[in-house]
Amino acid sequence: MSSRYFKNKFSDFDGNSGVQVDKNRVCGLVEEYVSAILANTNDSRQDHRGDLYVGDAGIAYMFYRIHKSPVLKDKIPGALNLAQQYIERARNNARHYAKRSDERCAFLCGNAGIYAVSAAISHESGNQSQYQKDLDCFSAGFAACKPINFNKYGSDEVLVGRAGFLSGVYWLQKTLPATPFTSDQILEICESMIQSGIEYSHRNTSTLPLMYEYHNSEYLGAAHGVCAIYHMLLNSSWFDNIQSGAAPKHLNLIKDSIDGFLAYQDSEGNFPITLDNTREKRLVHWCHGAPGAVYLLAKSYLVFKDEKYLRACKLAADLVWRKGLLLKGPGICHGVAGNGYVFLLLHQLTQDPKYLYRAIKFMEFLSDPEFRQNARTPDRPFSLYEGIAGTVCFLADLLEPEKAAFPFMEVY
Numbered sequence: 001m002s003s004r005y006f007k008n009k010f011s012d013f014d015g016n017s018g019v020q021v022d023k024n025r026v027c028g029l030v031e032e033y034v035s036a037i038l039a040n041t042n043d044s045r046q047d048h049r050g051d052l053y054v055g056d057a058g059i060a061y062m063f064y065r066i067h068k069s070p071v072l073k074d075k076i077p078g079a080l081n082l083a084q085q086y087i088e089r090a091r092n093n094a095r096h097y098a099k100r101s102d103e104r105c106a107f108l109c110g111n112a113g114i115y116a117v118s119a120a121i122s123h124e125s126g127n128q129s130q131y132q133k134d135l136d137c138f139s140a141g142f143a144a145c146k147p148i149n150f151n152k153y154g155s156d157e158v159l160v161g162r163a164g165f166l167s168g169v170y171w172l173q174k175t176l177p178a179t180p181f182t183s184d185q186i187l188e189i190c191e192s193m194i195q196s197g198i199e200y201s202h203r204n205t206s207t208l209p210l211m212y213e214y215h216n217s218e219y220l221g222a223a224h225g226v227c228a229i230y231h232m233l234l235n236s237s238w239f240d241n242i243q244s245g246a247a248p249k250h251l252n253l254i255k256d257s258i259d260g261f262l263a264y265q266d267s268e269g270n271f272p273i274t275l276d277n278t279r280e281k282r283l284v285h286w287c288h289g290a291p292g293a294v295y296l297l298a299k300s301y302l303v304f305k306d307e308k309y310l311r312a313c314k315l316a317a318d319l320v321w322r323k324g325l326l327l328k329g330p331g332i333c334h335g336v337a338g339n340g341y342v343f344l345l346l347h348q349l350t351q352d353p354k355y356l357y358r359a360i361k362f363m364e365f366l367s368d369p370e371f372r373q374n375a376r377t378p379d380r381p382f383s384l385y386e387g388i389a390g391t392v393c394f395l396a397d398l399l400e401p402e403k404a405a406f407p408f409m410e411v412y
Helices: 023-041 056-067 079-096 111-125 128-144 162-175 183-203 226-234 251-262 290-304 307-323 336-350 353-365 369-374 388-399
Strands: none
Touching: 023 056, 023 353, 023 388, 056 079, 056 111, 056 388, 079 111, 111 128, 111 162, 128 162, 128 183, 162 183, 162 226, 183 226, 183 251, 226 251, 226 290, 251 290, 251 307, 290 307, 290 336, 307 336, 307 353, 336 353, 336 388, 353 388
């Protein structure tokens, strides 16, 4: 066991046997985790955060995800009602912060994420009045994050900036039956991201044509960094028709930036935390490092059809297999479940059963005595990103690997 991860004692896939998910084992873990979440977060007298990252909206999302699972829906009766209870508490929190304009487009750590999940839950439960209110509140984010520098700490990353808001837009576009937003609305935000990246890169003579900062650091990873920003640009309608020969707007800027980022991948498959200190420690987390980079690289492969991005994904996945059983716990931001998602994505990309096998082994490690005795307890142990609510989402996706998606990081 190193200072950051458990030694992976599993044998890798040998190709000689079939790969099958043990649904009973997965459901047993889900039931265990949900019981713990309800026992520790269902007291309305407690001081609750409302956001997706570590608050009630994240737990509401987990229950919504359970409700939408054909297998888990019957295992956890009343999941939709529980989703409604948690999202109502989250909305009360959102109203408390309504006067802050930057909250309107903060997705993982702000009001936009609360209202996006609330819209999905309201629609699913047939509450049309609340659904429309939720969409209206979420849509206020379009105007709020259009100015280039609406947030003094950094306006483009995924937790509180434009990339996060766009991730919510794309998720709602995919989740709701009717498209609630126009292409023009979305591309206005993309234009602001492009202009912001150009201005920062020119001002700081960056090696990347599109560069950004958050709290005075030039992050590269999925949280705070360029990975999620470039990813959300690739998800825009600019790239819908690229295979037909249409030239997307800002194609060279975006692709050159992605290729510049890819040049920082080391021989192990990992990436630096920041651009301004490439010799620093390298983490194997979704938030910083290869496990978060794979979503950008996979999307780049699907858009540009260049094998170098797939090779980079495979190199990153091999690193996660060796060093991804993290001491930090079971969560998706910096934990075992988040790293397990890497293999579900690679399985979708390649159809290689090796990756589904690896995802299953990461699931099995969650109940290993060594992990349960020695893994650290996160600050918010029942939350979506730090805790076991996110782990439940990984387990739900393991039951339907062909549909798996890391929360709000849409690739397909």
